[in-house]
Amino acid sequence: MIKRERYMSRIRPFIGGDLVKVMTGIRRSGKSVMLELVKEELQQNGVDPSQFISINFEDMRYSNLLTAAALHDEIIRRTEGIPGKVYLFFDEIQEVDEWEKCINSFRVALDCDIYITGSNAKLLSGEHATYLGGRYVEFVIYPFSFPEFLELYRTIEPDTATQQCFQKYLLAGGMPYLANLRYAQDPSRQYLTDLFNSVQLKDIVKRNKVRDVDLLERILSYVIANVGTTFSASSLVKFFKNEKRTVAAETVINYIKYCCDAYLFYQVKREDLQGKQILASNEKYYIGVIREDRSSMCRWHICWQRRKP
Template sequence: MIKRTSYLQKIHPFIGLDLVKVLTGIRRSGKSVMFSLIMDELREQGIPQEHIISLNFENFENNHLCTAEKLHTYVSDMIVDSKDKYYLFFDEIQEVERWEKCVNSLRVKYDCDIYITGSNAKLLSGELATYLAGRYVEITIYPFSFAEFCDLYLERNPQASTPEIFNQYIRFGGMPFLTNLNFLPDPSKQYLQDVFNSVVLKDVVSRNNIRDTALLDKIITYVMANIGRTFSATGISKYFKNENQIVSPETILNYLQACEDAFLLFSFHRQDLIGKKILTVNDKYYMADHGIREAVYGKNERDINQVLENIVAIELLRRGWKVTIGKIDSLEIDFVCEKQEMKQYIQVAYLLASQETIDREFGSLEKIPDNYPKYVISMDEFDMSRNGITHMNLRNFLLQSE
């Protein structure tokens, strides 16, 4: 089991504090493993096992606890001495009816340190914000980064080179369980297809009462084909109209939002870098894991430009950047990244194989009228930096410390 150090570092400052630690992310991204890592650390610190209460609500054995009242009673019975600190770990808490009332009551009644996971962004909306206002911290868990993928792959293939490993990463993506399948093509593809189906069925269809699953499938397929390209719900609606199917933009937006709530997709808004405003049309969408795209849609090698952009997009989110798409005049900046007082601009390309490509990628950045760091990232091995704009090899970028 790999220690996901970057996430542990984010969680460490909050351990023991009266803040509910909420781990969110797509199913099978490693949230349960994070629980195991945290519990291991607690035991190493001398916390007795009987003070660690862990429940996974996807386990049918815990089905009888899936209401706020029954869960509250169960945990209260487990807390023998209310003066001692207890550590509560609730996995896939959204399966519990009115769970937020239970969690808030336990937090108020006992000296307990609470950790929960969920596979839907709506976990943190509505009543939770009311009951736990200012009393929770959210950490999104993403599939393996390329750096994590490298560590695991090298354990089994110590002679593999970085370029070889990256080719495998493009093909398989970063869903953690694949290491148990030794990255065998057919079992890995089957597993990723099953993950996709599980996310769509449990976290998109069921939670949003979607009846037209055929339409949902078409919309997801459209997004997969157009990863990293700007489009609008109206544009998708026109596309379907040309296919003799009438679908309103509002319905498309609702379906896309449901996929975002399930952490299957992430949308990036566009920002006018001159007018300093967020544009409300033509977002870009990226997938949480490009390996799922390969398993379900295919064509990752053919669409290498889009896939590399997807990899960088998720890596930037993983590193905690707030990301938008930049627009300056008629030109586009792939990623405008902001974090606290920091800011950077990034262009992503497969290869800077022609002067036209070089001028396009660097030229967009050269038009930005500020002095924040600017990067062009590509698969090229040699440094092509110019005019204060740094060129980086994409693999090196993914392997650098955050």
């Protein structure tokens, strides 16, 4: 298991504090592993694992806890027999209706340290942020950077040159589970395709109640095929108009935003705009693994769909 010290160094100062630690990012980017790394850190600092309560809400065993009231009652019941501080770990918390009320109640009523993960950037928007306003700290967990990929890939192919490793990284990307497939070409491509479809269905179509799925797929295909180029909603509207299809620019912008909220696309805003030009929607979008420092995004974007085996 990669220690991911880059993230742990950011989380570590908040461990044991009363702020809710929120980890967001695209599905299968390693958020659950980050929870395990936090547990390891706590145990190394002398915390007994009996003080941990962990729930993954994608596990059907916890399907009876998908409302704030049910989860609240269960946690209060389980914490009654635990002396001292309680450490709560909730994976994919967005599956719980009105989860923010429940989490805020734990923070007020219990002596606890709370860690939650979610697969959507809207996790802390709107009403959710109102309940937790000023009482949380967020960490976006990305797939493996190249140094992290290299560390793991070298355990599988220890004698591979760095240049060849980078070529593999360009082709496969940084999704952690690929190591379980030993980065074999066909299984990796199948896994990434299924992951892409899962994000599209669960985090975009289902969560945002998208009705025109065909339009969404066409916009997805366009952005993927033109990754890194300036995007304009009005140009797509004109194209669809020529195809005898009426589409509002607002719809195109909303669909792109849904993709960004699901961490499928990453938006890079222009920095050279002034005045009313700032209001124009001429951003660039990248897909896959990117570095977090914006100055390097263009050099490090990965778009595995466009790569040929």
